[in-house]
Amino acid sequence: MTQPIDVLFTNATIVTMNKTRDVIADGAIAVRNDSIVAVGPADALAAQFSPARTIDCAGGVISPGLVNAHTHVPMTLLRGLSDDLRLDVWLYGFIMPVEREFVTPEFCYTGTQLAAAEMIRGGITSFCDMYYFEDQIAEAAAKAGLRAICGETILKFPAPDAGSYDDSLSYCRSFIEKWKGHPLIVPAVAPHAPYTATPEMLKASIELALEYDVPLHIHVAETTFEQEGSKAEYGMTVVPWLEQYGLFDAKVIAAHGVHLEESEMHTLKEAGAGVAHCPSSNLKISSGVAPVQKMLSLGLHVGIGTDGTASNNDLDMIEETRLAAFLQKGVFGDPTNLPAQDAWALATIEGARAIHLDHLTGSLEPGKRADIIVIDMRGLHQTPRFAYMAETVYSQLVYAAKSTDVRHVMVNGQLLMEDRALLTLNEDELHAKAVAMAKEIDIFLSSREGDLMSKLLAVGSGVTPVETFEIQAKTQVSSADEMITAMENHPDIRIVRSSVRNQYDSYFVFDREGMGRIRHREDEVLNDDGSVKEVLYRIGLIGPAAERVFDKSIILTRSRYSLPADKSRRFYREYFQPAKEIQVAKHRRRFHITFKNTSLVVNIDTLNSTGNVYVEVKSRTWSAKDAEEKAALLGEFFAALEISAPEKRVHSEYVDLV
C-alpha cells in the first residue's frame, strides 16, 4: 500500500547536499506537511507514495533552497541609490541621511516584500537579516513564506527605530519574545559592528542573546580600517576585543570576515561561529576579498551572503556563489580553490550551518523541512551538459546557471513560486509601491541640504564625519584670563593639553530652508610667543539644527562633516554660489580637560569684531542616556566655575552673533 504525501517532485537530477554529497540522476522527493519524507530514485518513490500533487521537473536539477547568510533586506528600496563612491561618502553622504529620513516600519515592510520577491525568484529560501524595525521584516518574511533570521540592530548611535541603544535593546527583547518559536522566523540580536559598539552595549546584547538562546548577528573585520582602528584604540584586533566581553558564548553569525587574522579564525572555529562571506559587496565597496579557502581549511563554517542591495546591487545568490568560487581561485592563485561542489555547499548546507539552521534546512534529507528549489537546466546558456563525471552538475549550477533559471520554490512545504509565478506576493503591486517610494527619495535627494553635501564630497577627499553627535553649551564671560585661572584652580578639573589659535571662518549661507551652511576655516595655530606655528585649512558642512535641547540651552548637535580644503576660498565661493557670505574671526584658546573624569573640550573665544569673550564646552556622545548625563555634567561645569545661569547662556552659533 502506498503512503499518502502532499507533493512529489520527480524526474530530475537531485543534488542532495547530504553528508556524502549524493547526486541522484533520475530522482524524486516526497513532501508531507512541512517536511521531506523521502529522497531517492524516481521509480522507487513513485511506487512508495501516493502524492496529492506531482510536480514533473524534467530537464531540471532539484537542490536545497539557497541560504542568503547576510543581508539587510529593506535596503532593497535603496538599490542603486549611490554607487562608485568612497565608503565614508556613500555611508555618511547618502545612505545614512536617507535612512534617517525614510526608514519607517512601512519602509521596512515594503522593502522586505520587494526583497522577498527577488529572493524567491532567485531560489533563496532562507535569509539572515540585520536592520531596523525587524518586527515588520519578520511579518513580511513570514507572510511571504520565507525562512529568516531577523537580527534587530543595536548601535551606539541613534537609529531610525531607536533614540539610543537602550531603546534598541528593549525593542529587541519584545521582538524576541513575540517571535521565538515561530516555524519560519528566528529572532536575533544584532550589535552592528565592533566599531559602532560600546562595551556596555555589547555586553547587554550578548546577555540578551544568551538569555533567549537566539543567534547574535554582527559585522566583523569587514575592512582593514576596522582592524587598524581596533589595534590603535584597544591594542588588539576585533575578535579578541569582542571575545573579552563573552561574545562568542552566543551563537554568532559574523558577516564579512575579510580581514580576519588566522588566530581570529581559530577563535571563531572553536566557538562554532559562522562566517557570512559577501563577495560582491566586499569588492564593490572595496573592502577586499575574504580568505574563504583558508577559513574552510581550518574547519570554519562559512556561508555566502548578498549583503544589502545598496552595495551589490541585487540579491542573486547564484551570481554570488559563482563570484565566491572565482575569487578564491583568481585572487589566491590556485584554480583548484573552492571547486564548484564546495561553492554550492556554501550556498546551501554550509550556509545553513553558518547561520545555525542546518538542523532545519540546507540539504535534501528525510526529516528536514521541505526547503526545495527546482532549477531548469535546458536554457541555451546551460547547453551542452557533460555527464562523464557526476560532479559536472555542480559546474553547471555554479558557472553557468542563472537565477532566472529557477523554476519552482518551496519553503517549509509551501510552494512560493511555480513556473516562475510568485504565489505569496503581488509583483505589480510591489513594483508600484517601490516606484512611488523611490520618487519621494529622489525628491529628497534633489532638494536636501545634501546638495551641499554632494557638492562638498565631489571636490574633496578624505571626508570624515566629525562631532557625529556632540553635546554642547556656550556662555558669555567677562574675561578669558579669569576663566582660565578658575579652571586651573578647580579641584575637579584637570587640563590635559591646550593650544592657541586665530580662526578665520567664512560661512556660506543659502536661501533655501534647512540647507545647512558651508564653513571654510583658516586655522592659524600659534606658538607660545604668538608666532604662527602652522595654518590648517578645512571646509565643512554645518548641519542646520540642534537635534535636541536639554536644560533650555545645552544642545545635542547632529552630524557635521569636514575635510581638508586644498582649494582657494574663491574657488569654494564660486563653486557653492552662496546667497550670502559671513566672516567670523576670533582668537581661540582651546583646552582639552577632564571634569569629574569625563573628557571635555573647552574653547575660550574672543571675537575680533566685538571683543566679546565666550566659553564653549563640548563633549562627544553616542546614546541618548549618555547625552542626558553629559548635559547635566555641562550644567555642573558652569555651576562649578560660577559662571552664568542657564537663562544667560548663548544659544546661537558665532555666525549668528556677528
Added chain:
Amino acid sequence: MTQPIDVLFTNATIVTMNKTRDVIADGAIAVRNDSIVAVGPADALAAQFSPARTIDCAGGVISPGLVNAHTHVPMTLLRGLSDDLRLDVWLYGFIMPVEREFVTPEFCYTGTQLAAAEMIRGGITSFCDMYYFEDQIAEAAAKAGLRAICGETILKFPAPDAGSYDDSLSYCRSFIEKWKGHPLIVPAVAPHAPYTATPEMLKASIELALEYDVPLHIHVAETTFEQEGSKAEYGMTVVPWLEQYGLFDAKVIAAHGVHLEESEMHTLKEAGAGVAHCPSSNLKISSGVAPVQKMLSLGLHVGIGTDGTASNNDLDMIEETRLAAFLQKGVFGDPTNLPAQDAWALATIEGARAIHLDHLTGSLEPGKRADIIVIDMRGLHQTPRFAYMAETVYSQLVYAAKSTDVRHVMVNGQLLMEDRALLTLNEDELHAKAVAMAKEIDIFLSSREGDLMSKLLAVGSGVTPVETFEIQAKTQVSSADEMITAMENHPDIRIVRSSVRNQYDSYFVFDREGMGRIRHREDEVLNDDGSVKEVLYRIGLIGPAAERVFDKSIILTRSRYSLPADKSRRFYREYFQPAKEIQVAKHRRRFHITFKNTSLVVNIDTLNSTGNVYVEVKSRTWSAKDAEEKAALLGEFFAALEISAPEKRVHSEYVDLV
C-alpha cells in the same frame, strides 16, 4: 514632410555612449537600411520620420549592442567539460585532447551557432573570435546576423585545422581573401600567443595582417608564467619580444594583458592596440586580475571579453562588465575605480575601439551601423530606480541588470531578437545538436587513453608536457665507445654536455587498444667515478603511437607527460592496475650536442638484459616543415657517422625489444 525610415525604436531612456555620453530620458532612434539616421527626443523624431515599423520600448533602456572583445565561440560546445583544475591539467589533460578528436568544420559551425544564440539573447552584437576553421565560424556568424572579427589561429603546434603553421597561414590567406569587405565579418590573423609562436611564424603572421590590413588577434601576458618564461628564455617580457618582430605595426587586439608591465602598456598605447579584459576567465583559471584602471589612466583602449565558455562558463557580457567594475574596486583598493558609466563604455564604445570597429559600432550616433539593444528595466531585481542624477541608469545597467533582461537586438539594421524570440536561429534544433555532440564527447572522455591521463593527473602535481613533438630515430651499433669517439672527432659535431645514468624503467601496459602506457623511471645519475650522484623518480604517460613516419624509420612522436613520482612503484602499480608490467634496465650515456648548428640529444644506451647497444637521436620540433628538415638532419647525422642504413634502424621502443 516626414522622411521614410525602416524602424523607429521609441519611448525609452537612451544611453548613447557618444563622446559627451548623452543620456536621453524619453528618446527614440531612427534606422534606415543598415544604419542609424537619427537619435533624439521621442517627440522630435516622431514628427520628423514616418517609420515602416515602430518598436515601443516602454520601461526600457536603449543601448549600443555589447561588444565581446575576446572569445573562442566554438568552445561553447565544451562548456563545463572540466573545471576547477590546474591550467596545465585543464589544457593538456582535457581541452586539447578533446579538441584534437572533435574539432571539425561542423563542430565549429554548430558551436558558433550555439554561441551566437546565447550572445544575441544576452545583448552582444559584435564579437572578436580566435579559433580554428574560422571560415565556418564566419559563415555561421554571418548567417546568424552577428558582427564578428574572425581570427584564424596560427600555432607552432599542429592544430585541428592544420598540420603545421605553414598550413594555417595559407588557410588564413584564403580565408581573408574570401571574407574581406563583408558587411558583418572582418577576417583576422590570430597568432595564438608569444609562448606558442616561433619568430618565423610570428613574422609571417604580421606580414599577412599588414598585407591585407586586417586586425591581428593574440593572447598577451595572460599569466605570470608566460611573463617569467619570456624573461628566462629571451631576457625580456612578451611585449618587447613581440615588438622586435614588428607586431605592433598591425592593428593589434591583445587578449588578457593581466601581467603587462607599465612600459608594455605604453607600447600598446603608442601602437593604438586594444586590450581585451576577460575577468571571469582570468579568475577562474587563476591568472589574476588585469590592472584595467591603470591601463585606462594611461589612455589604452580596453574592451571586455567573455573568453571561451570552457573557462567562464557562459557568454554573459553584462555579468562580465559587472565583474570588471567590481574587481577594479575590490582588488585595487578604491571603490571609485571603474564607475558604472566607464564600465558600460568598456562593454560598448571602448570595446569597439579596442577591436578597431568603433567607426561602425559601439555608440548610438547618426551614420553608425544600427547595432542596437533594448533592455527591460522593469523587473523586480531592477526596482526601484532612482533618477536624481542621470548617472543612475548606468548603475542599474552594470550592477542590477541581467542578460535575461535584454528584449530586442538589432545588428546592422536587422532584428535578430524580438521580445526574447530569436529570429535567425532555431533554438530547439541547436539544443538537440549540442546535446548529441556532448554525448559523443562524454563517451570519448569515459573511454579514452585519458583514463590514464586523468588518473596520472589525480595523483601528482606539477605535470608538464614533455617532448610535445619530437622527431626521433634509433639504431643498433656494435660499440658505445666507438660511437662516442666518432662523435668527438667529427668536425660538424660539438658536444655541449653529457651525463651517465642507470635507468630502471617499469612500463605498465594495458589491454585496451590505444590507451598508451605508464612509465615509472628510476634515474640513477652517476658521478665520473661511477658512484651515484642522485636518483630521480618520474612517472609519465607514453603516447601510443607515432604521429608520422619519415624516411621509413625516423618518427614524429606526440605529446608525452611526465611528473615527479613521489609515491612508491607499488603504489602506482596498484593504482593503475595494469594488465602487464615490463621492466627495462639500461645504462645510458646522454650527450647534448649540436650538429650543423641544430641542437640534438644523443642517447647511447646499453640494455642490461641483452647487452645490446643502441643510439637514439632526438630533437624537439614545432611545425611540419621543421619536422621534415629535422628528419633529414637525423638521416645526415647517421650518414656522417657511417652508422646503419635506414632499413637497419630500430622502429621499436625499448619496452618492445625486451
